[in-house]
Amino acid sequence: xxxxxxxxxxxxxxxxxxxxxxxxxxxxxxxxxxxxxxxxxxxxxxxxxxxxxxxxxxxxxxxxxxxxxxxxxxxxxxxxxxxxxxxxxxxxxxxxxxxxxxxxxxxxxxxxxxxxxxxxxxxxxxxxxxxxxxxxxxxxxxxxxxxxxxxxxxxxxxxxxxxxxxxxxxxxxxxxxxxxxxxxxxxxxxxxxxxxxxxxxxxxxxxxxxxxxxxxxxxxxxxxxxxxxxxxxxxxxxxxxxxxxxxxxxxxxxxxxxxxxxxxxxxxxxxxxxxxxxxxxxxxxxx
Numbered sequence: 001x002x003x004x005x006x007x008x009x010x011x012x013x014x015x016x017x018x019x020x021x022x023x024x025x026x027x028x029x030x031x032x033x034x035x036x037x038x039x040x041x042x043x044x045x046x047x048x049x050x051x052x053x054x055x056x057x058x059x060x061x062x063x064x065x066x067x068x069x070x071x072x073x074x075x076x077x078x079x080x081x082x083x084x085x086x087x088x089x090x091x092x093x094x095x096x097x098x099x100x101x102x103x104x105x106x107x108x109x110x111x112x113x114x115x116x117x118x119x120x121x122x123x124x125x126x127x128x129x130x131x132x133x134x135x136x137x138x139x140x141x142x143x144x145x146x147x148x149x150x151x152x153x154x155x156x157x158x159x160x161x162x163x164x165x166x167x168x169x170x171x172x173x174x175x176x177x178x179x180x181x182x183x184x185x186x187x188x189x190x191x192x193x194x195x196x197x198x199x200x201x202x203x204x205x206x207x208x209x210x211x212x213x214x215x216x217x218x219x220x221x222x223x224x225x226x227x228x229x230x231x232x233x234x235x236x237x238x239x240x241x242x243x244x245x246x247x248x249x250x251x252x253x254x255x256x257x258x259x260x261x262x263x264x265x266x267x268x269x270x271x272x273x274x275x276x277x278x279x280x281x282x283x284x285x286x287x
Contacts, residue, residue, distance in 0.1 A: 002052060004085045009093045012047040012059055014040055020047070020059050023076050025204050030237070032203045034180045039286060042173040048097065050090055057081045058090050062098040063286055069168040069271060070098040070108040073285035095123060095267065107268035111284040117263055125265040129243035131281060134256035138207070138231035144222040150178055150185035157194045158187060165213040165278055166287065167271030173286065186226045188219045198223035206235030212280030217246035220279040224250060238280045247279040
């Protein structure tokens with residue numbers, strides 16, 4: 001019999017993170033084959049878990065963005081060790097560990113599935129908005145002349161735009177996220193200014209768009225079409241914040257199919273996000 005009181009939280013090495021990714025794949029979370037490379041480079045100390053007899057049995061992220069904001073994702077327990085209290089103990093320890101890694105007053109974000117949202121609320125998190133995943137097949141579209149691939153010279157401006165939409169700087173993350181293999185990053189330029197950004201990346205099944213940030217619905221639509229145009233015949237997924245009604249209208253216009261939903265939740269004062277610019281969140285694992 002496993003004694004949960006003897007379990008001690010431990011920092012994961014890269015192999016441990018890869019194990020979490022393999023579990024996520026088995027659960028149908030559809031991670032990308034290069035996601036873990038970016039996650040590890042973002043915060044090598046940001047992944048923890050429990051071991052039993054030298055076997056990893058549960059884990060998750062406690063990623064800190066320069067002490068200004070934290071994110072709890074990848075929360076998963078190996079199936080044969082579920083329903084014995086491991087998840088509850090691990091989750092609370094992760095929350096407290098992440099708080100200790102942040103500056104006083106910094107918030108923590110997470111995306112919680114419907115069934116466990118009451119548990120997260122008991123742990124001090126509040127729902128900010130619902131996220132819904134939509135799926136559509138990539139199709140050839142004419143790409144607007146203002147939409148072009150992100151190049152090296154664009155990176156500083158893209159990072160500034162991402163900070164505006166994400167709420168805090170995440171330079172370590174985005175610098176690598178924009179340059180993953182089998183991915184494409186697009187920008188929308190108008191009068192010399194970036195007014196929208198989208199990243200299309202390979203997933204285990206199909207492709208995911210995230211982030212999709214744009215000044216308005218027309219720009220978001222042009223970036224969405226550019227992503228769909230890039231991978232005709234492939235399944236393409238977009239996670240939208242339902243609080244942005246223009247994002248809802250976008251997936252409806254293109255007849256995308258609802259897959260599932262969760263909710264963005266925060267512990268502490270949420271960052272002041274321009275939700276009207278967020279048409280697709282970046283990831284459920286790191287925000």
